[in-house]
Amino acid sequence: MRRQTQHMFHETPIYHRLVAERGDIPAHVRGEAQRLERDLERVITPAPHPDPASHHAAASRSRT
Secondary structure (H helix, E strand, C coil): CHHHHHHHCCCCHHHHHHHHHHCCHHHHHHHHHHHHHHHHHHHCCCCCCCCHHHHHHHHHHHHC
């Protein structure tokens, strides 16, 4: 992805000057977002899908 960003701005001297002065902020943000995504994947597990058969059985018991 970094190559695409660099390629996209390869003809803009201001981009290169900003990267030289401030660092490659888009790369830092992207790396931080990827780290957060990995952390969240470890702590958040998807909710299991309910079994339609058990839901149907519980619904019919509550009607009687």
